[in-house]
Amino acid sequence: MLVSQHQCVGALVVQEESILLGLRSSTRAFYPNVWDIFGGHVEPGEQPEQTLVRELHEELGITAVRWKHVETLRLAQDDHGEIHLEIYLLLEWSGIPVNQQPDEHAIIQWFRIGQAKQLPLADPSYPEIFTRALQQ
Numbered sequence: 001m002l003v004s005q006h007q008c009v010g011a012l013v014v015q016e017e018s019i020l021l022g023l024r025s026s027t028r029a030f031y032p033n034v035w036d037i038f039g040g041h042v043e044p045g046e047q048p049e050q051t052l053v054r055e056l057h058e059e060l061g062i063t064a065v066r067w068k069h070v071e072t073l074r075l076a077q078d079d080h081g082e083i084h085l086e087i088y089l090l091l092e093w094s095g096i097p098v099n100q101q102p103d104e105h106a107i108i109q110w111f112r113i114g115q116a117k118q119l120p121l122a123d124p125s126y127p128e129i130f131t132r133a134l135q136q
Contacts, residue, residue, distance in 0.1 A: 006081060009051045010039035012070065012089045012133050013060070013097065019116050019130060020097055022059070022105030036105075036122035037087070048086045056093070060108070061100050066092035070133045073125060089133045 013020040021035040040055040042048055053064045073085040099108045111119070113134065117127040 060097040062095035
């Protein structure tokens with residue numbers, strides 16, 4: 001059986017010990033009504049870093065200036081193959097984050113890291129990833 005792989009990127013947008021998360025819309029096919037980091041699918045011909053910049057601009061209206069790779073998650077998606085999620089810590093950006101795609105995220109909100117870890121999150125590994133990323 002051939003398993004399809006999808007490459008995605010996600011950004012940890014952190015400022016003063018708070019992280020910006022989006023509540024995925026209830027109409028989303030995958031992970032509805034949970035809090036998630038921002039990002040999306042790598043398009044054909046794109047490098048992950050290009051996707052990171054594009055997605056942050058599309059979703060939040062910010063321009064990623066500087067970032068570092070944190071880790072790669074491999075997520076099984078039942079009948080939909082496997083997702084490779086490249087997670088980046090955004091170190092510098094320009095602009096003020098605004099929810100530019102309410103069809104994707106019902107709301108966006110800053111949370112203290114301790115609060116974020118208690119939320120219903122898109123992936124159970126996020127709390128550990130938040131901690132590790134902020135210790136780097």
